Amino acid sequence: MKNSNMNKIFSVLCSILIFCGTAFAVEDDFVNKTLAQKAIERPQYLENYNFEDTTAIPIKLSIASEVDSEKDLYEGQILEFITVERVKYDGKTLIRKGTPVTARVETIIANGMNGIPASVIIGNFNIPGIESSRLTAEYEKYGFDLSLLVFPLKWALTPLPPTGSLTNFIKGGHVKLKPDNIITIYYHPNWL
């Protein structure tokens, strides 16, 4: 009799513990509130690949309007470019001059001390009629690099402390993308 009572108590305690375990799981309310209603597709990835072919066709692009990494850009932003010249392959026109191209700002690296420049990584290029998987993955644009000047200066001033450390405060340049800057990406027509 006592044993059966003990078993009951034990099973009740176990069920309380299991219930508590699930009740304490934290829900990501923020995601539930903001993303639940949106239809979002899984990002595609290159499942199969074959890089045997060496043909690479350059595509020259320029940005539609000037941007500055200091104030205009944020990660995930879509930038608009246009093709600078006609792109031909196998005697046929692949892309006409002035075709609009979109790309995404992947990562922004802020400028830093010791003359380290800012940089912007642009990817996910989207050209009408061209498979994105056959394009160069990314393009990185750097700001003005002062570190080549700062590092030797710092080392030269090291025997006179703390003058060497003062060079830490020299900052590198921001990235400026202007319509006259030409960006070249490559199209690999025979890649899988």
Next chain:
Amino acid sequence: MFLLKNEQKLFCHSVFIDNFIQNNNYANINFESLVILKKSMKMIKNILIIMAALCLFQNISAAIENTPEQINSIQTRIDSIGFDILNRNKIPQRIVFVYDEQDKKNILTSDKTLTKRQVVIYDEMYKSAESDDELAAMIAREISLAIRSFDGVCNGFLRSIQVKAAPKKFEIVADKRAVDFMVNAGYDPVALIIYIQKTAPQQRFDMISNHNLTSKRLAVIYEYIYTKYPYFLKNNKYINNKYYQNFLLTSASNRKMLEEKIRTNSNEKLKYE
């Protein structure tokens, strides 16, 4: 029979000690001191035997831990995931991966990621990677740093110095790039949060440190995934993972800041704690 044997032994010992005294002419050494000497010699012998046995046991256990087959299978797993990330991200630079049995990186050794473009996975890092997603997270972070050592002045030498000179900045860059590389290679980027949550300790402050606060890194990664790859948060396969739950528990204030930023449609850079 047993008594007889003992008596014989005692007799032999006394004969040996007598001979020793006579032969060496140590008349002044008494019998007791010789017995003590003999006992201590025996004790030293026993200690040496125990030590040898311990050494042997240690060697055997080490051999059991690191059989060539096991090392080969770990290396193969690392290579497979590493090269998947390189190929699926169309990374045109040569990077190799090496599993090192050493527990952790020696402080004085150079960073092979930047000098040799060789991603070294130490045992301390590897043992925390439970799933392929987590291992991919670890490798993708290193790849993102290795890539930076290729371009620029002196075949990337200057960029390598920049990475070493600004470790805090490039720590965040590596985290963000790792998310991109993982997504492009078909891995779940939420695993990066889990991997860091499990392995990186939380410092008191990061003002004068070479590293960011881990909570700050995690919040930045969360925001990055939320902004660029919300699919993985909406369909979060790790939502019931205990480490991810611990991240949610410990990141409430940072996530609140992000919620406010999203609500107000702001592009301002958040100052996570």
